[in-house]
Amino acid sequence: MFFIISFVLFFSIFQSSLSNEINLYTTRHYEADYEIYRKFQNITGIKVNVVSGKSKPLEKRIIEEGKNCKGDLFFLADAGRLYSAEKKNLFQKIKSSLLNEKIPTHLRNDYWYGITKRARIIFYNPEYINSEKIKNLNYEDLGNKEWNDSIAIRQSNNVYNQSLVASLIYNLGEKKTSEWLENFVNNFYKTPMGNDRAQILAVAAGEAKLAIANTYYYALMLSGKKGKSQQEAAKKVKPLFPNKNNRGTHINISGIGVLKHSPNKINAIKFLEFLVSEEAQIHLSKNSFEYPIVENIEIPEILKLISKEFKEDKDTPVEIYGKFQTRSFNLMLEKKWN
Numbered sequence: 227m228f229f230i231i232s233f234v235l236f237f238s239i240f241q242s243s244l245s246n247e248i249n250l251y252t253t254r255h256y257e258a259d260y261e262i263y264r265k266f267q268n269i270t271g272i273k274v275n276v277v278s279g280k281s282k283p284l285e286k287r288i289i290e291e292g293k294n295c296k297g298d299l300f301f302l303a304d305a306g307r308l309y310s311a312e313k314k315n316l317f318q319k320i321k322s323s324l325l326n327e328k329i330p331t332h333l334r335n336d337y338w339y340g341i342t343k344r345a346r347i348i349f350y351n352p353e354y355i356n357s358e359k360i361k362n363l364n365y366e367d368l369g370n371k372e373w374n375d376s377i378a379i380r381q382s383n384n385v386y387n388q389s390l391v392a393s394l395i396y397n398l399g400e401k402k403t404s405e406w407l408e409n410f411v412n413n414f415y416k417t418p419m420g421n422d423r424a425q426i427l428a429v430a431a432g433e434a435k436l437a438i439a440n441t442y443y444y445a446l447m448l449s450g451k452k453g454k455s456q457q458e459a460a461k462k463v464k465p466l467f468p469n470k471n472n473r474g475t476h477i478n479i480s481g482i483g484v485l486k487h488s489p490n491k492i493n494a495i496k497f498l499e500f501l502v503s504e505e506a507q508i509h510l511s512k513n514s515f516e517y518p519i520v521e522n523i524e525i526p527e528i529l530k531l532i533s534k535e536f537k538e539d540k541d542t543p544v545e546i547y548g549k550f551q552t553r554s555f556n557l558m559l560e561k562k563w564n
């Protein structure tokens with residue numbers, strides 16, 4: 227009997243040490259992500275099992291599964307969401323000098339790592355607005371009277387907007403941000419609705435003068451991957467990178483943390499390290515039109531064309547988007563940003 231139990235025990239330990247896989251929970255739905263997972267599998271022999279969904283249900287699932295959660299990694303868009311998962315105690319700290327060396331300090335923390343980067347910028351239609359006149363625009367200027375009834379932006383429950391406001395609280399303080407928000411919300415051209423691409427379309431159609439949206443949506447429209455009519459609309463619109471004469475343009479990330487009860491931690495770290503390799507970074511940027519998280523990686527032609535005036539804010543740690551999220555959201559609601 228003793229021998230049988232020992233054998234079963236030995237066999238199950240032996241089997242789990244051989245388990246050549248990782249379980250990735252992700253909120254991203256890009257086909258290109260799956261291609262890079264397959265590439266990782268081909269190189270290392272480690273199979274990537276993907277569970278995809280929206281951030282809240284996945285978060286809930288991980289919490290409910292607790293110690294039995296088979297997930298190794300959680301991939302989320304926006305530092306605010308990563309921070310939220312961290313505060314719910316979903317992640318564990320890992321050690322990787324490679325990740326620390328390749329990912330700039332302000333784009334990671336002890337629990338999660340930026341994998342790609344995006345900028346939240348302004349779009350305008352040069353048919354209605356003189357490029358010269360607005361070339362030095364700052365986010366702070368969007369509260370000025372001249373932009374009354376002009377600005378297209380999505381709702382306050384959108385995490386990208388909460389992160390943008392959090393970056394203003396960090397840089398200007400809460401009092402100034404609150405004053406700015408009051409005027410900014412007054413400048414909306416209509417009650418916010420729709421996604422980032424809808425805001426760009428409103429500017430293309432001449433309904434709004436300025437739109438705020440993430441860079442990759444615009445690049446995606448320009449690429450033709452969203453159809454001919456969106457491509458034509460995007461061509462009418464120009465990007466403007468705010469705050470280029472001071473702290474630089476607001477940056478956010480898509481990033482990953484290793485889950486607390488990860489059964490395949492070593493493989494998970496290998497996977498993270500693969501995602502910051504030159505090959506993976508080029509692939510992700512080429513297909514999602516996000517910026518590589520690693521410096522000096524070749525970006526696709528469309529991104530090069532639109533990013534000529536891009537000066538990135540490298541002084542604001544993205545972690546503060548999570549820390550200030552509640553304060554940001556409350557301020558936005560207080561100022562009647564729906």
Ligand SMILES: [Fe+2]
Binds near residue numbers: 303440
């Ligand atoms: Fe997005």
